Every structure is written in structure tokens, then in C-alpha cells.
Amino acid sequence: MNLLTQLRSLFEPAVTALAPDKAKVPDLLGAIKPAANADHGDYQANCAMAMANRAAGQQPQDVAKAIVAALPANDVLEPPTVAEKGFINLRLTSDFLSRSVRVLATDPKLGVVPVAKPRTFVIDLSGPNVAKPLHVGHLRSTIIGDSLVRILRFLGHTVIGDNHLGDWGTQFGILLYGYKNHRDDAAFKADPVRELARLYLHVRNLAKIAEGDDEDGAAGNPVMDACRTETSKLHAGDAENVALWQSFMPACLKMLEPIYARLDVKIDHALGESFYNPMLAGVVTDMLTKGIAYESNGAVVIPNAKGVIPRTADEQQREEPPAIIRKRDGAFTYTTTDLATIKHRAVTWKPDAILYVVGAPQALHFKTLFAQAKRWGYAHIEFQHLQFGSMLGADRRMFATRRGGVLELMALLDDAARLSLQKYEESVAARRASGRKVYEASAAEKAEIAEVVGVGAVKYADLSQNRTTDYVFDLDKMTATVGNTATYMQYAYARCRSIFREGGIDEARFRTNPPAVLLTVPAERALALQLLKFPEAVDNAAADYAPHLLTAYLWDLAKSYSVFFENCPVLNAVTPELRDSRLLLVDLVSRAIKQALDLLGIRVVERM
RNA sequence: GCGCCCGUAGCUCAACUGGAUAGAGCAUCCGCCUUCUAAGCGGAAGCGUGUGGGUUCAAGUCCCACCGGGCGUACCA
Numbered sequence: 001m002n003l004l005t006q007l008r009s010l011f012e013p014a015v016t017a018l019a020p021d022k023a024k025v026p027d028l029l030g031a032i033k034p035a036a037n038a039d040h041g042d043y044q045a046n047c048a049m050a051m052a053n054r055a056a057g058q059q060p061q062d063v064a065k066a067i068v069a070a071l072p073a074n075d076v077l078e079p080p081t082v083a084e085k086g087f088i089n090l091r092l093t094s095d096f097l098s099r100s101v102r103v104l105a106t107d108p109k110l111g112v113v114p115v116a117k118p119r120t121f122v123i124d125l126s127g128p129n130v131a132k133p134l135h136v137g138h139l140r141s142t143i144i145g146d147s148l149v150r151i152l153r154f155l156g157h158t159v160i161g162d163n164h165l166g167d168w169g170t171q172f173g174i175l176l177y178g179y180k181n182h183r184d185d186a187a188f189k190a191d192p193v194r195e196l197a198r199l200y201l202h203v204r205n206l207a208k209i210a211e212g213d214d215e216d217g218a219a220g221n222p223v224m225d226a227c228r229t230e231t232s233k234l235h236a237g238d239a240e241n242v243a244l245w246q247s248f249m250p251a252c253l254k255m256l257e258p259i260y261a262r263l264d265v266k267i268d269h270a271l272g273e274s275f276y277n278p279m280l281a282g283v284v285t286d287m288l289t290k291g292i293a294y295e296s297n298g299a300v301v302i303p304n305a306k307g308v309i310p311r312t313a314d315e316q317q318r319e320e321p322p323a324i325i326r327k328r329d330g331a332f333t334y335t336t337t338d339l340a341t342i343k344h345r346a347v348t349w350k351p352d353a354i355l356y357v358v359g360a361p362q363a364l365h366f367k368t369l370f371a372q373a374k375r376w377g378y379a380h381i382e383f384q385h386l387q388f389g390s391m392l393g394a395d396r397r398m399f400a401t402r403r404g405g406v407l408e409l410m411a412l413l414d415d416a417a418r419l420s421l422q423k424y425e426e427s428v429a430a431r432r433a434s435g436r437k438v439y440e441a442s443a444a445e446k447a448e449i450a451e452v453v454g455v456g457a458v459k460y461a462d463l464s465q466n467r468t469t470d471y472v473f474d475l476d477k478m479t480a481t482v483g484n485t486a487t488y489m490q491y492a493y494a495r496c497r498s499i500f501r502e503g504g505i506d507e508a509r510f511r512t513n514p515p516a517v518l519l520t521v522p523a524e525r526a527l528a529l530q531l532l533k534f535p536e537a538v539d540n541a542a543a544d545y546a547p548h549l550l551t552a553y554l555w556d557l558a559k560s561y562s563v564f565f566e567n568c569p570v571l572n573a574v575t576p577e578l579r580d581s582r583l584l585l586v587d588l589v590s591r592a593i594k595q596a597l598d599l600l601g602i603r604v605v606e607r608m
Numbered sequence: 609g610c611g612c613c614c615g616u617a618g619c620u621c622a623a624c625u626g627g628a629u630a631g632a633g634c635a636u637c638c639g640c641c642u643u644c645u646a647a648g649c650g651g652a653a654g655c656g657u658g659u660g661g662g663u664u665c666a667a668g669u670c671c672c673a674c675c676g677g678g679c680g681u682a683c684c685a
Binding site: 026027040050084085170171296299310316323328329331363364365392426431436438439453468490491494498500501503540543546548565566569571572607 | 609613614615619622624627630631632640642645649666680681682684
């Protein structure tokens with residue numbers, strides 16, 4: 001049960017009775033929120049200020065008092081206090097917290113109730129270009145998308161993860177050109193993936209010599225022109241190119257498996273650009289027929305989001321460009337593919353929403369795409385471009401394959417695991433030096449810890465921020481072991497488990513037949529409140545499609561637990577009842593941390 | 609030129625449909641290991657949110673202008 005929901009329904013009758021404008025009641029109830037400052041209580045109701053009719057001399061404070069007076073009798077809240085400016089401060093009763101936590105212990109979903117109206121989401125995530133190793137630039141889309149899949153699914157929604165592979169684009173023209181002109185047969189036989197990656201870079205470099213830093217460039221670059229010709233031939237069904245493409249694909253797809261396995265990411269479908277290729281001509285025809293697409297300068301285009309196709313030089317200066325869906329040479333574009341994809345998804349899965357977890361540079365593309373897709377017949381679908389900033393190299397420039405030296409994702413994870421192991425060994429050495437008890441992990445356990453902590457660190461670093469700004473990639477910061485990091489949460493989890501292990505206690509009884517919960521000191525109360533906020537955190541993360549709201553919750557929870565851990569002996573509690581109560585809290589904390597981390601796609605270890 | 613995103617402590621970032629004295633972590637300084645894991649805990653110091661206006665009972669949040677940065681801007685994806 002979501003605490004906020006409970007509080008809002010408690011306030012609803014009083015606020016409805018006193019609100020001058022009944023239509024605003026939902027907004028007013030929305031102004032009940034967690035206290036900004038713990039000194040003010042657990043929650044606060046900020047509705048009185050907006051309700052007071054100052055013109056009539058009504059003071060917010062008086063309205064607040066009236067609301068409080070009209071609240072139904074309940075044992076949820078201590079008597080609310082009213083602040084000078086009209087804030088109503090709410091503090092949950094200890095009894096309510098105790099009871100609620102005890103109930104929570106029996107709930108496998110930790111208080112999260114399935115949504116009343118499940119929706120169907122398609123989440124477009126990861127989207128690597130096959131034929132090239134994944135690099136750090138794909139990290140964000142993959143793990144943010146995966147986390148959203150997990151969160152929405154946990155809430156009871158139907159979620160379809162779809163990996164829109166780049167398996168048909170210009171990079172295949174580059175590969176075809178490279179393969180035909182520069183291949184090393186022995187290398188291709190030995191490791192096709194590496195050889196294709198080499199060819200890709202090699203051709204880029206050839207083009208770069210002719211053209212400087214511009215990746216694809218305009219007509220006139222002989223190498224890129226040749227590549228484009230290969231792409232066109234492939235798209236036109238040229239037998240040789242199609243055969244080569246087919247021979248490339250298995251290796252390309254196989255290359256993706258280990259990285260997804262290591263990231264613990266499972267994507268339901270991988271319908272790439274090639275899958276949609278046969279539908280593209282039909283899309284263009286249909287859009288032309290329906291009067292959505294037009295011919296312009298020899299190409300077929302759809303209007304910009306405003307519905308305009310700027311034609312004059314002056315218009316082109318002021319307006320956003322249209323999107324080309326069929327080029328002058330007859331080739332289709334990724335806009336065409338995306339339109340076909342929308343149609344296919346709409347027909348196949350009948351989604352209520354399609355979420356695109358794609359970088360910010362594509363904002364204009366999606367703006368145009370969504371606007372015209374709605375006109376095309378998909379106005380009932382919620383389209384969201386969940387954009388994120390680019391990862392920058394140490395030179396503050398965007399990572400890009402063409403510059404070479406791009407950190408491949410596998411290598412990144414190797415480095416992260418290695419760094420994590422190093423930091424773990426240092427920590428163990430320090431503990432040993434100070435005479436502290438040290439858990440002597442076996443080599444196999446150490447390897448497991450390094451992997452779980454290292455990969456977790458990389459994921460958490462990304463998921464814990466919701467910035468649309470770019471950020472500089474810094475592995476050392478990502479694998480930091482202090483502060484708001486995955487390691488801190490994993491450590492808190494291990495400390496929970498350690499208590500049960502040391503005490504030789506089976507946690508099952510705390511879930512099936514929970515003992516009474518005693519909240520005797522502030523650390524226990526704070527922990528209980530934090531545990532009860534888990535559903536709220538999941539709801540918030542889902543509502544905003546923002547995993548970082550979940551990491552913020554985890555951080556608060558783990559911090560509360562660390563304080564509890566310092567102040568509250570569990571196994572040596574003064575009475576058996578208090579011991580049981582605290583064991584219940586510890587078990588719940590471990591479950592909440594594990595569950596929240598799982599929703600982020602991050603694993604835990606029992607000891608570290 | 610036009611459009612989008614962004615600008616919050618030295619650094620990295622929060623701040624939930626505008627709401628109380630803008631919060632964390634890192635780094636710095638001080639303190640805490642005979643008790644369940646010190647990858648921990650407690651404390652100190654540090655910003656008034658790029659600038660200038662405006663709206664509002666209330667602005668980091670909304671509006672306008674400007675400054676600074678990033679990205680995009682019809683035949684790459």
C-alpha cells in the first residue's frame with residue numbers, strides 16, 4: 001500500500017468540503033507530499049495556501065486548521081500541526097508504522113500493488129548497430145531501457161522490450177565496400193566479427209582522409225559514394241550484396257549475446273531494420289496516398305511537426321526541415337523504417353505507449369516522426385522519446401566509432417570488474433590491518449564479487465542520474481565504492497545477510513508469521529518509514545520513466561539501515577521480542593534492497 | 609540564422625503537477641573499530657541556483673530578454 005495514497009484518501013473528504021473550486025481537488029490532494037524537511041514530520045499537506053481566499057481576508061493558517069479539524073478520526077496520524085504559513089505537518093503514529101511494517105513482511109511484492117489498469121508498453125532500447133562491437137555509447141540506452149522494462153513489468157504492466165537493431169543501414173554499405181576491396185580472408189575466417197569491425201574502421205579512415213572529420217559527408221567523397229552505392233544495391237536486392245549481408249549476420253548477432261548476458265539484459269525481440277525493409281515501399285505509398293507525404297526536390301518527405309514543408313529559402317531558414325522517407329535515389333531512410341516499425345508494433349502488440357530510449361541528438365527526428373505517425377493513424381498511442389545526454393570522452397567530445405580508440409563495452413566491464421576487485425582487496429587489507437574481522441573469500445567468490453560489484457557500479461552510475469546533459473565518462477568515478485553507489489547498497493545487503501548467517505537464523509518465519517514490530521528508537525522508526533515508502537518509490541520511477549528516483553530511494557533506505565546498524569544491536573538486543581522485531585526489519589531491508597536493485601538490473605552477493 | 613537540451617557548493621549530481629531555512633555524495637578538516645562486515649557511522653566547513661526583468665501569497669522550477677555550453681538543422685542512422 002502506497003503511504004501517499006492512503007494519506008490522500010484520508011484528506012479527500014475534508015479538502016473536498018472546504019475547496020472553493022471542486023475541480024481543483026485532485027491538484028490539492030497532489031500537494032500532499034513527503035516532508036521536504038524531516039523536522040516538519042513525515043509528510044506535509046500544502047493545500048491550504050492555494051485554498052485560502054485572501055481577497056476575503058481568509059488566512060491560509062485558518063484554512064489549514066479547518067482542514068485538520070475536518071479530518072476523520074484515525075490512528076494513522078499523530079494530531080497534525082499547522083505552521084504559520086499554512087503548511088500542515090503530518091507525522092505517522094508509531095503504532096501505524098509498526099502494524100504496517102508487520103503486514104509488509106508478509107508481502108512478496110513489498111507493498112507494491114499491481115496497477116488497476118495495466119497498460120501495454122513497447123520499449124525501444126539498446127539499438128546497437130550490428131557488425132560493430134557495442135561501445136560505451138550503447139550503455140545508456142540498454143540499461144535505462146532494461147530498468148524501465150523491469151519497473152513497469154513489476155507494476156503489472158505488459159511490457160515488450162524491442163531491440164531495434166541497426167542491421168540494414170549505411171554501415172553495411174561500408175562493410176560491403178570494405179569486404180569487397182580490403183578484406184583479409186584469413187582474418188575473416190578466424191574471427192569474422194573482428195574483421196568486420198576492422199573493415200568498418202578502415203573504410204571510415206579512408207573516407208576521413210578524403211574528407212576530414214565529417215563522418216558521412218555529402219556527395220563527392222569517392223569512398224563514401226562507393227559505400228552508398230553498395231547500400232543502395234543491398235536495398236535494391238542485389239544478389240551478391242544480399243548474400244554477403246546474410247553471411248555477415250549470424251556472426252554479427254552472435255557477437256551481441258555475451259555482452260547482454262553479462263549486463264543481465266534480456267530483450268524480448270530484436271526486430272532490426274532489415275525486418276522492416278520489405279514494408280518500406282508500402283509505407284511511402286500509403287503516406288503519399290493519404291496525403292501525409294509529398295514529393296519535394298525529387299525526394300518524398302513528410303512535413304515537420306508543425307505540418308509544414310518549408311520550400312522557399314526563407315522558410316527553410318525559419319522552419320524545421322521535413323523528414324525524408326524516400327531519397328532521390330529511391331533508397332529509404334530511418335524515418336521510413338521507424339514509421340514501418342510503429343505500424344508493426346501497433347498491429348502486433350496494440351501498445352498504449354511506445355517509449356524510445358534513445359540519445360538526445362535524435363530529438364528532432366522523433367518530434368517529426370511522432371507528429372506524423374499520429375496523423376497517420378496512431379494518435380491513440382503515447383509516444384515518448386526518453387532522451388539522455390551523450391557520453392563524452394576525456395576530450396569532452398562525443399564518443400564516436402569513427403575516431404577509433406572507442407572503449408568497447410566488454411573492455412569497459414572488464415576494467416570495471418578489475419578495478420572493483422582491486423578496491424575490494426584494498427578494503428580487506430585495511431580491515432585486516434586494523435584487527436577487524438575479515439571475511440576470507442575464496443578465489444571464486446572474489447571473482448563473483450568483482451563481477452557483480454563492477455558491473456553494478458557501471459550500471460548504477462548511469463541509472464542514478466536523469467540528466468539530459470552530456471557527461472564525461474570516468475571509470476574511476478563509476479567504480480567509486482563510497483557514497484551513493486551500487487557498492488554501498490550491495491554492502492548494506494551483505495551486512496543484513498551477515499546477521500542472519502551469524503545468528504544461524506532462518507528468515508522464513510519473519511515472512512510467514514511475522515513477530516510484533518517494536519519501534520523503540522529513532523533509527524528503528526526511520527527505517528520502518530523508509531521500508532513503507534518502497535511502493536511510492538516504484539510508482540514515482542514508473543510515472544516519470546525515471547530509474548533515478550529508485551536509486552534515490554535505495555540510497556535513503558541503505559543510509560537508514562547503516563544508521564540502524566550502528567545504533568541497534570540485533571542479535572544481542574536486550575529482549576527476545578526486540579531481537580525478533582529487529583530481525584524482521586533487517587530481513588525486510590535485505591528484501592527491499594535486493595528487489596530495488598533487481599529493478600535496476602543490478603545483482604547482489606551474500607557476502608563481500 | 610532557426611530549433612532543442614542544459615547552466616544549482618571546488619567536483620559529480622538531487623530538489624516529486626511552484627511550497628517552509630535549496631539538499632546529498634566526492635574531495636577537505638575533526639572524531640569513532642574488545643559487540644551482528646569501518647566498502648561503515650558522527651561532526652565541521654562550503655552554494656542562494658549564469659545575468660537582468662516579470663507573473664505569483666510563494667520561483668531553482670513558469671514567462672521575456674540576454675550571456676555561456678552542448679546537440680540538431682532535407683537525401684547518414
